Amino acid sequence: MVATLTETSLDARPSYGPAAPGGKGARRRSDVRMHVLLIIASVVTIFPFYAMIVISLQPGEAIKFPDALFPSDISFSSYEQAVGSQNIPRWIANSTIYSVVSVVLVLLFASMAGYAFAKKRFFGRELLFWVFVAMLMIPYHLTIIPQYIIVGQLGGLNTMWGMIVPTIANAQAMFLMRQFIQDVPDELIDAARIDGAGEFRVYWSIVLPQTKPILATLGTFVFLWHWNDFLWPLVAQQSPANYVLTVGINSLQQQEVPLATVMAAAVITFVPALLVFIVLQRYFVRGVMMSGLK
Known part of the structure; x- marks a missing residue:
C-alpha cells in the first residue's frame, strides 16, 4: 500500500520537459525590439533640445533647414x-x-x-x-x-x-x-x-x-x-x-x-x-x- 502511494505521488509530480525551442531567441528578439523602441523615443524626445541648442550657436546670418541642424561654424554671438x-x-x-x-x-x-x-x-x-x-x-x-x-x-x-x-x-x-x-x-x-x-x-x-x-x-x-x-x-x-x-x-x-x-x-x-x-x-x-x- 505504501509503495503504491509512493509510486502514485511520484507519478503525480509535474514533469518539466525541455525548454521550448527558440525560447531564449524569442526573448532576445523581444528585448532587441524594446531597445529599438526606447532608442527611437529617446531620439524624438531629445531632438527638439538638440535643435534649440544648435540653432542658438549659429552665427548672425539667415538660417536654412536642414543645414542649420549640422553646423560647420559655431558662434556665441546670439548669447x-x-x-x-x-x-x-x-x-x-x-x-x-x-x-x-x-x-x-x-x-x-x-x-x-x-x-x-x-x-x-x-x-x-x-x-x-x-x-x-x-x-x-x-x-x-x-x-x-x-x-x-x-x-x-x-x-x-x-x-x-x-x-x-x-x-x-x-x-x-x-x-x-x-x-x-x-x-x-x-x-x-x-x-x-x-x-x-x-x-x-x-x-x-x-x-x-x-x-x-x-x-x-x-x-x-x-x-x-x-x-x-x-x-x-x-x-x-x-x-x-x-x-x-x-x-x-x-x-x-x-x-x-x-x-x-x-x-x-x-x-x-x-x-x-x-x-x-x-x-x-x-x-x-x-x-x-x-x-x-x-
Missing part, C-alpha cells in the same frame, strides 16, 4: 545679444523672483495646512479638507477669468505680487503634505509639547524636518511650474518690463529678432530648470517612490 539686451536680463530676474518666492510661500502654507489637517482636531476638518481636494478637479483655465477680475479689483495687475499671490493656494501640495505628515509619530509631537514647545515650535522643529523628501519633490514641481508658466503671467502683465522669460520669448517672435537669439533665450530659460532638477534629484526620486508606496 551675447541675449544677455546684453535690455529686456532679457530683466525677464530672467522676474522669472527668478516669481519662481523662488512662489516656491517658498507654497511650501510654507501647504506644510502648515497639511499639519493642521493631519494632526489637529477641529470642527468641519474632513469637510474642509475634501473641499480643498475637490479644487483639483476644476480645470485651471476655468478659474483664470474670475482670478483676473479679483486681482484687477485689488490693483494687482501688472505687479509682481498680483502675479504671485493667486498661485500660493496649491491644493495638490496641501494634499501631499497632509498625507506625509500623517505618518509622523504622534509620540514625537506629544513629547515636544510635554517639554513646553508651542504649536509653531512643534511644526517647525518636529514636523517640518520629517518632510524633507516631499518638500524637495514639491519644491521641484512648483519651481518648474512657475518657471515655465505662461498663461497667467501673460494675462496678469501688460508691460514688457514686467514680463517673465516665457512671455518675453513669445514677444520676441513678433519682433525682428534673429531666430538664433530667440533660441539662445530659450536655452537660458531651460538651464535653471535643469540645474534645479539635478540638485534635487535625490530627494525628488525618493519622494516619488514614497508617494508610490502610499
